[in-house]
Amino acid sequence: TIREEVCASDAAWNPSLDKALVNNIQLEITTACNLACHNCDRGCGMAKSAECINLGQLGMFVTESIAAKKTWGRIDIIGGEPTIHKNFFEALDILYSYKEFNPKTKFRLTTNGHGKFVRKQLEKIPDWIQVRNTAKKDNTHKFTAVNMAPIDMGIAAKDVRACSIPW
Numbered sequence: 418t419i420r421e422e423v424c425a426s427d428a429a430w431n432p433s434l435d436k437a438l439v440n441n442i443q444l445e446i447t448t449a450c451n452l453a454c455h456n457c458d459r460g461c462g463m464a465k466s467a468e469c470i471n472l473g474q475l476g477m478f479v480t481e482s483i484a485a486k487k488t489w490g491r492i493d494i495i496g497g498e499p500t501i502h503k504n505f506f507e508a509l510d511i512l513y514s515y516k517e518f519n520p521k522t523k524f525r526l527t528t529n530g531h532g533k534f535v536r537k538q539l540e541k542i543p544d545w546i547q548v549r550n551t552a553k554k555d556n557t558h559k560f561t562a563v564n565m566a567p568i569d570m571g572i573a574a575k576d577v578r579a580c581s582i583p584w
Contacts, residue, residue, distance in 0.1 A: 446508055452498070492524050494512070499527070
C-alpha cells in the first residue's frame with residue numbers, strides 16, 4: 418500500500434492520515450504564485466513557473482473519477498496561488514460537475530490571500546468551496562520543516578505527523 422511505502426515502521430502509522438491518503442486528493446492547478454516566500458512548502462520561490470493544469474486535463478480527472486465511481490472525501494485546490502490560474506473559474510466549473518456526481522465531497526481552496534487581484538477572486542468563490550486563506554502580508558511565513566531526520570523525531574515530530582504534507 419501507499420502507507421507501507423511511505424512509512425518505514427508501524428510506529429509512524431497514523432490511521433487518520435492513512436484514510437486521507439486514499440480518500441483525499443490535492444489538485445495543484447498552477448505552480449505560478451504572486452509571492453516568492455523564502456520557505457515555501459510548494460517550492461514556488463525556487464522553481465518559478467507559469468505552468469498550470471489545462472482544462473482538458475482537469476476534465477479528464479473528473480471524467481475518470483466518475484467512471485471509476487471514485488468518491489473523494491475532499492478535493493484540495495492548491496498551487497502556487499490557485500486563484501491566478503488563467504482559467505480559474507472555468508476550472509471550478511469543471512470541478513463542480515464532480516460535485517454534482519458526489520455532493521458529499523468537500524472542496525477546499527488554499528490561497529495566500531495576498532494582493533488586490535487574489536482578494537477580488539476570493540470574493541467570487543462559490544459557497545460550495547471552503548477557503549483556507551493563509552492571509553500572507555509578505556513573502557515570509559512560519560512553517561515547520563517536514564523533511565526531518567530520525568534524530569529530530571521528538572516533540573516537533575507530533576506536529577509533522579499530524580500534517581498531511583509529509584505523507
